[in-house]
Amino acid sequence: MASDALSPDDVDELARRAQAGDSDALEALLSAVRPRTLNVCRGVLPHLADAEDACQEALISVAAKIGTWNGRGRFTSWLHVVAVNAARSTYRRLKRQAIPVDVAPAERPDPRTTSVIAGTRLDLLEAMETLEREHPQLVEPLLLRDVYGLPYDEIAGLVGVPLGTVKAQIHHGRRLARPMLRATE
Structure with a gap:
C-alpha cells in the first residue's frame, strides 16, 4: 500500500x-x-x-x-x-x-561539483556540512525550505521555533551558504 x-x-x-x-x-x-x-x-x-x-x-x-x-x-x-x-x-x-584516488592535477575533477558518490551535488552537501559545524540551527530549516520546499509554518512546527525565527534562520543560512555554492550554468 x-x-x-x-x-x-x-x-x-x-x-x-x-x-x-x-x-x-x-x-x-x-x-x-x-x-x-x-x-x-x-x-x-x-x-x-x-x-x-x-x-x-x-x-x-x-x-x-x-x-x-x-x-x-x-x-x-x-x-x-x-x-x-x-x-x-x-x-x-x-x-x-571513500578511498582517495591519486589523479594527476590536470586530470583531477572539480571537487566542488564532482563526487565519488555517484553525482551527488557535492557543493551543496559540503556547504551544509560547514554550516552544521558553525551554525547547526540553520541547516535543518534551510534544507527543508530550499531543497524540499516545505512551507515556513510547517518548518516552524517541525523545529519548534516561532515562524519569524525560522524565516530569519533561513535567510541567514542562505546568506552564509551562497558563497560556498558553485554557480550552475
Whole structure:
C-alpha cells in the first residue's frame, strides 16, 4: 500500500496507532511511506543504492523513534526530517569511507561539483556540512525550505521555533551558504 493511495489523515492515523503499540499499523505505515522516504533520500543521494541505504536507515529510525512524533503536524512532515537526516548521515559515512584516488592535477575533477558518490551535488552537501559545524540551527530549516520546499509554518512546527525565527534562520543560512555554492550554468 503506497502512501499516495492513503490520504494524509490515513497516514497520520496509522502513525498514531503505531505509536500506541499496534505492530500491524507500524508495518503498514512503514510500507506506505517507503516510496516517499526513498524520494527524499534520492534528493540528497541520487545514486539509487546509496539512497536505498539511507531510506532503510530512515525507516529503522521511524520504527524506533515514532514516539517522538508529537502528532501536531503531519506525520509526513516529521518523516521528511528523519529522511533528510538519514540521507545526510549516509553521505557523511560514504565520504569517510571513500578511498582517495591519486589523479594527476590536470586530470583531477572539480571537487566542488564532482563526487565519488555517484553525482551527488557535492557543493551543496559540503556547504551544509560547514554550516552544521558553525551554525547547526540553520541547516535543518534551510534544507527543508530550499531543497524540499516545505512551507515556513510547517518548518516552524517541525523545529519548534516561532515562524519569524525560522524565516530569519533561513535567510541567514542562505546568506552564509551562497558563497560556498558553485554557480550552475
